[in-house]
Amino acid sequence: MKTNRLLFMLLGAFLLSMALVGCSKSGQDDQVDSTAKAGKKSFVFARGGDSVSLDPSEVTDSESENVSQSILETLVTFDEGKTTIAPLLATEWEEADNGLTYTFKLREGVKFQDGTDFNAEAVVYNFERWMNGKDAAKFPVYASAFRGFKGDETHNLQAVEAVDANTVKFTLKHVMPTFLKTLALTPFSISSPAAIDKYGEDYSGHPVGTGPFAFEEWKRNDRIVLNKNKEYWLEGYPKLDQVIFRTIGDNTARLNALMSGEIDMMDGVDPGNIQQIEADKNLQILSRPSLNIGYLGLTVTRKPFDNKLVRQALNYAIDKDEMIKAFFGGQAVAAKNPIPPAVEGYNDDVDAYPYDVKKAKELLAEAGYPNGFSMELWAMPVSRPYMPDANKVSVFLQSSFAKIGVKAKIVTYEWATYLEKTKAGEADSFLLGWTGANGDADDFIYSLWHKDNIGSLNSTQYSNDEVNELLTEARSVTDEGKRNELYQQVQEIMHDDAPIIPLVHTTPVLAARGDLIGFDPHPTGRVITTKIDFK
């Protein structure tokens, strides 16, 4: 009978699933296997989001760059733990013609992972590919660093030539004080020309470089697997056989995976977990020196923030130390300037606004708001290194402002909308921040507070003629001392104008298993796997 057969099928399904449940029960006793049974030394790094592309010249997001740094290398790089320049694929360089030409000597005997030679031709090939890009969407970092592409009026890179097999010469149209720091950025990593030709449009899924690890597999939204480059030029490195970048979107799920040994290192640690991790002897906390600023922006074109006194008043209302202790897990320093102390040109003579409720109220009264006012306080929907938990910070700020009679309503939007709306100046006040890419003051202040960037990155809509002039001037000066002086002046003025409440410079933390060594928690947020090893 038909029905009987169906019943038996169902019964069969029951039995099978029973058996599954049963055998799983029997296997429960042994611990979750954390190390590879194949005897390979593999390292699993977990992060919150997947890469967008494996060709770093196409992207601007750090998740993509962090993977590329293991596969591809740049001509120059940053020193360990600092933002000064160090050799990488170029061993030495020379600046001439008042900073208009740079000549690089390349490291000899280096091979790409596909076996082809790394040489001057390869470097020229890469730069020509970028400068002929003609599409700001394709090579966004190149376009913004060198102001456009070949043929554009503003394009700043005159020529890149191979002088001999191991020497490359760059010629600029205008002085560019940040040239070397720019070349150290991951989007300027050198790819194998043969691979670019071979894969064409698909190159972003098949990167080939000179780095310590070669690309193996990319399972989107799940993992990227890299294998050891046995021919790596640095003797004795890398120490690991395999590096796996895993995507686990949820912070707590990621931490759970670390605690159960499924992964070896993670970024995006919730501040609330830092203490707990520090107390766990199987784990360690690694913190990066701060190269960021987390702030509360005050849109100066909106009432009542068009009034300087109001902006200053709010600056007096926040107990930053208390906030750092509770909502940054202690992993931050209170900010007083729009740039972090590690950046050249930081002005330490600026006196921070102290926590002073009385003074804040006085200023409000003077500005004509003795009973305070109501405003919107926008909280970012995402976690960023400079603001790991915007939600909680916003609740803290809300209660701080309440003490001076300012009623803040917390508002949040999706990230894209949030950025668009803040850029358009639609927020009264908003949490946001910035991580320096190359450790230069220009990257912070010009990008965020020059009037040219209103409508794009200058979300506070701040414009002060004096500041604008000083910032423009600093762009054409190569003398370090003079530049620093200009930036220090800017910080004085901005302190008084108070278009933002500088909140914190965080030291972004990573958590790792206790026996991991050789990792350099670099301030730029990179993940350098070359020297990682297990004790």
Add this chain to the structure above:
Amino acid sequence: MQEILNTQQFQQVKEVQEVHSPWLDLWRRFRKNKLAVVGLGIISFFVIVAIIAPLLAPEGINEQKLADRLQSPSADHWLGTDDFGRDILSRILYGTRISLWIGTFSVLGSIIVGSILGIVAGYYGRWVDTIISRLFDILLAFPSILLAIAIVTILGPSLSNALIAIAIINIPSFGRLIRSKVLSVKQEEYIMAAKSIGMGDFRILFHHVLPNSMAPVIVQGTLAIATSILEAAALGFLGLGAEAPNPEWGKMLSDSRQFITQAPWTMVSPGIAIMLVVIGFNLLGDGLRDALDPRMKH
């Protein structure tokens, strides 16, 4: 989530027999069901708590005392404190308001919109019916939580928008229910009679069709409140519900998630609170169903 199921069940449920003084009769039958009375008791308790929350709560919901962060339950703080040093008991008491509000009003919203669509579809039939029924099919085929997420993303994350999203995803189940009721009532002789004596469409709908559809809507509405509260908590957990610092239970869970090993009490009590309220509505709904459907009496 089980609202779809309930629709189906209801399509199998026989017509409710209208006896004289139906409400009294209903109450008598309802009272016999002990579990249902328990459910009613639980809900009454939470409603009272919601109303007098300010009297019961030992502290304000936004009183931050950073020195008292993550205190375990004690005589001062019966349910401990969260990472702002806020009293969890007080927040849970106030949170009752939010959950009841969102559950009740989202369901009311879907009943109203669903009824209008269902009546129009059932009463006028033809292409109007086809379009509306297909719309219901489409909405039901959507993964409901993803649809809710998409709607909140459009409107922007906030409590009222979460309410709207939940209301929208529940519309088709009520719409279908009403439509099938209207279809069956339409065939009744007294409706034909009413039509033949020239009664207007609206009068027929409001005087005859709607009252006949009340019973199943009430039962399903009660059960839908239960699922709506769960859905609101899920949205809150994903950061798409209540804005900070509202003490919405789902949001409380997501805010204290990171403390699950350090301070498990921050996770336990909001979860139990959600569970209790939902149990209340489920019991009440079950009881009402049994009372309204004589077939199910045991």
Add this chain to the structure above:
Amino acid sequence: MVIPVLIGMTLIVFFILRLIPGNPAQLILGQRATKESLEALTSQLGLDQPWYIQYFSYMKGLFTGDIGTSIRTGAPISQEIWPFFIATIELSVVALLIAIVIGMNAGVISAWFQNSWFDYTAMVIALVGISMPIFWLGLMDQWFFSIDLGWLPSTGRENVRDPVTPITNFYLIDTLIQGDFSQLNVVVKHLILPACALGTISMAIIARITRSSMLEVMRSDYIRTAQAKGMRMFWVVYKHGLKNALIPVLTVIGMQMGILLGGAVLTETIFGWPGIGRYIYEAINFRDYPVIQTGILIVAAFFVLINLVVDLLYAAIDPRIKYH
């Protein structure tokens, strides 16, 4: 009826997506994006075209078998989506099997021994089961079984250091085909917690519906006759009783499968399960329009398909029902 529903669905999804504020180009380029690069990317993605052109080109693609390209990663969706979809199916099927085995048996026994302590306990548990936020249950399970006791892994579906070689992407089947029982063990361990969390509500619903359906059948005449004829009670209950109580149960099972598929987002989030719910959720956050469109369409098509199968099963079980 299936096709118009699915087409209507593409239209609705398409409109919902265009209503969502936020330019995907902004998310792809991040905070550092300049105005120029934003404009360039927007036009490269074709997002500056009128909606009907975008919709038409999407539909044209669908009919020619091209389900689109992710605008975030630039990879064809057909390449990306399959493993995620299968991962969710595997999770849902296992969750449902657990739910059916435990739920149905609990329901049958509860009905058999009505008003016994077993009945009361089972029904209270079932009540709690449908009243619990499953993400909360998942969190508690995770905390207890994987963090505290360390018995089970907390995230993912395999050991990433020693991954399963996918054949069908159903890892249970793949490891069986390859005869690798240690891998099978790993895969099963990864499945237990999320499947139990995900299956709880279904289990409770199935237990309740089985019980009430069984109670009704058990009172019917022919069961009494069978009993009177001296048949063993076990057979009366499981063979005659359950068979006749199966229709409402089957309806519920069919529905639950659909609900599990779409409702797995939270479970997938908590347990880091690389499934389709999470995939679509991420796509919503990144405004990856083609992925959302196609993802939802696939889930919905599957839902419709399951309903169809359930309808056919009715007919198979009960000859009185004919499928129109």
